[in-house]
Amino acid sequence: MTNAAAPCQTENVTGMARSVLSEISGMLQALANNETAGSVDLRSLPLTQADRRQLEDALGRGEVAVELELAGRSSIWETRYAGVWWIRHRGAQEKVSSEEISVCRVPDILTSQPADITAAALRLQQELSQNPSIHPEASDG
Amino acid sequence: MADNNRNSQLHGKPVSRTLGEALAERGVSRRSFLKFASYTASILALPPTAATAIAEGLATARRQSVIWLSFQECTGCTESITRASSPSIEDLIFDFISLDYHHTLQNAAGDAAEHARMQAMEENKGEYLVVVDGSIPAGNNGYSTIAGMSNVEMFEETAEHAKAVIAVGTCAAFGGIPAARPNPTGAVPVSELTDKPVINISGCPPIPEAMTGTIAYLLSFAGIPELDHLGRPQAFFGEAIHDRCYRRPFYEKGMFAKSFDDQGARQGWCLYEVGCKGPVTYNACATLKWNQGVSFPIQSGHGCLGCSEPGFWDFGGFYKPLATGKDDTLKYAAGAAVAGAAIGAASAVSVRSKRKKLLEANAAPQAIKEEAE
Structure with a gap:
């Protein structure tokens, strides 16, 4: 069989990143107002790799970055927006097992x-x- | 395999420690629980905020006794759940269960193996889980026996005092390949032989995360997850492959590969016309994928076989478009494909609503027929 890795999966920007950013913006405002935390499970969203890169670039990196060695490596960093944390858990063979953006003061796992x-x-x-x-x-x- | 965390007696019965206590002694921190819980919440399609509740539920749960029975099967389901990989967060599930009996994995043999099964049943009466892979030959008890017992006898004896039964793989869930026409052994799914709650985790084999995630849910919430009309966890079987397929936009634009080596195939267009069963197949392949998220059949250039659906072996041909099936209503889907009409979602709904008729036409298991009625 021809291995037809579809170009659309890796290259196309669909606009999903903008939608996620809007959701995060709302969560961040809620956190600022009344300390209500929120989060977005990135794995559940049909993001293309291009969308994911766009989202990561838009949020950027802030002052804190942590690496955890915990049944596989986990990378957690605060984005350039205080209170917006990117949490990437890896499992077997360095594959990402779960990935979320958490809007909170400090992620529970830290x-x-x-x-x-x-x-x-x-x-x-x-x-x-x-x-x-x-x-x-x-x-x- | 035997549970080694029974460390005290209460009123003559063994008392086990909580998972949190038992694993802490082995250096597994609560932070590890939290990581596992984040992973579990994600695969169960629960909000990330559920991770804390899952972690707490797991930490206070007792290690779950599991008796795994293998009947008419190929061991592919076991291969899937025990896939070779380095110790990782996904493997923590094996610390949460006590696999007290499993033909392929246990060290014990002969009388000792059967004694382990009986002991687990006695010590965990009403609390143990029975996992079954493989269908059960009901046509003749001599078709498949273990330790001198027919599969029917062994299953009924073991399930009698179980808390619940998990049917792993399409053979156990729906009869699968052994039940394909002409079904020479009279193979039936486990649901036809017990009144216990049955959770079907279909697939040939099932996605490992669907198995481990379901067990984690049972432990964390002490209850059965929401199931679909075929008894499958909604979290994994709630959406058609087609609905979450990254090639879906090509379907909606009417851009189809006509063969596996044409320009459309090379461009990654929709595989509907070369037999993809994604529109009528409910599973999480398109989101969870396989081999630690590397790929899934459609991403590798091959259509979905529909392996998680009842009667998939008798669908009429892996490379024939759904439209050439026996059910005339499926031709509506074909019409959309030929015309290139952008009716994707509506077509999928149409196909699903007529799926039961297709299953009946393909001698689907009795349980499914009853559901359809």
């Missing part, structure tokens, strides 16, 4: 989770009690 904090506190206490060399009182010696 904040330390309460259960992880509880577990970390317990772990640090155990390590201190089991290893005197890093215990503050032991080092005073």
